[in-house]
Amino acid sequence: MSRLALAAVTLCTSLAHAAALEVSVRDASGAPVADAAVYAIPPTGPADARGAKSREIEQVDREFVPFVTVVQTGTTVAFPNRDPILHHVYSFSPAKSFEIKLYTGKAPEAIVFDKPGVVTLGCNIHDWMIAYVLVVPTSHFARTDATGNARLRDLPAGTYQVHAWHPNQRSAAPPQAAVLDAQSTGNIAFAIDTTPRRARYKPPFDRRRY
Numbered sequence: 001m002s003r004l005a006l007a008a009v010t011l012c013t014s015l016a017h018a019a020a021l022e023v024s025v026r027d028a029s030g031a032p033v034a035d036a037a038v039y040a041i042p043p044t045g046p047a048d049a050r051g052a053k054s055r056e057i058e059q060v061d062r063e064f065v066p067f068v069t070v071v072q073t074g075t076t077v078a079f080p081n082r083d084p085i086l087h088h089v090y091s092f093s094p095a096k097s098f099e100i101k102l103y104t105g106k107a108p109e110a111i112v113f114d115k116p117g118v119v120t121l122g123c124n125i126h127d128w129m130i131a132y133v134l135v136v137p138t139s140h141f142a143r144t145d146a147t148g149n150a151r152l153r154d155l156p157a158g159t160y161q162v163h164a165w166h167p168n169q170r171s172a173a174p175p176q177a178a179v180l181d182a183q184s185t186g187n188i189a190f191a192i193d194t195t196p197r198r199a200r201y202k203p204p205f206d207r208r209r210y
Contacts, residue, residue, distance in 0.1 A: 032148025
């Protein structure tokens with residue numbers, strides 16, 4: 001058997017014995033919380049990387065899309081500008097400080113997020129534009145949908161510390177333990193006390209302005 005075939009068999013066997021985790025995130029009133037980051041860390045420490053990693057955070061209609069992005073440490077993120085106007089992307093966050101000056105189309109550089117933590121994004125031209133990158137030391141992560149649910153897939157059997165985070169949370173939600181057997185599906189629910197996000201004023205589009 002060739003090395004490639006052996007690797008494929010090993011991967012299929014591993015996934016066949018992998019577990020999943022259903023995570024629900026609700027606010028204090030029981031309403032679903034969208035755009036919450038959920039991630040699981042095994043007791044032995046950070047999970048191994050799953051090959052080369054890259055993501056995109058777009059600028060569309062003078063907004064960052066998506067609002068929340070979750071990436072593993074070491075991921076490269078590109079910031080394409082889909083608008084017909086210039087943007088100036090920056091962050092002053094300790095986890096990653098950077099600046100990409102005025103541009104449109106493909107960004108002149110991509111950014112490597114090499115330290116765990118929360119990174120707040122802004123645009124130096126349009127001050128209502130804001131988004132968040134949560135950099136986590138594990139390959140097991142997801143983001144909740146509009147129903148407040150997310151699914152972590154392909155987790156090897158074992159005990160995990162599961163976390164949930166949202167940019168509007170008033171305080172950090174305590175992590176929870178999950179014990180997963182091979183091919184099992186676990187369930188965890190988080191309650192996060194969030195502060196409603198106030199809409200920031202977005203001026204009417206004017207092609208004469210940046």
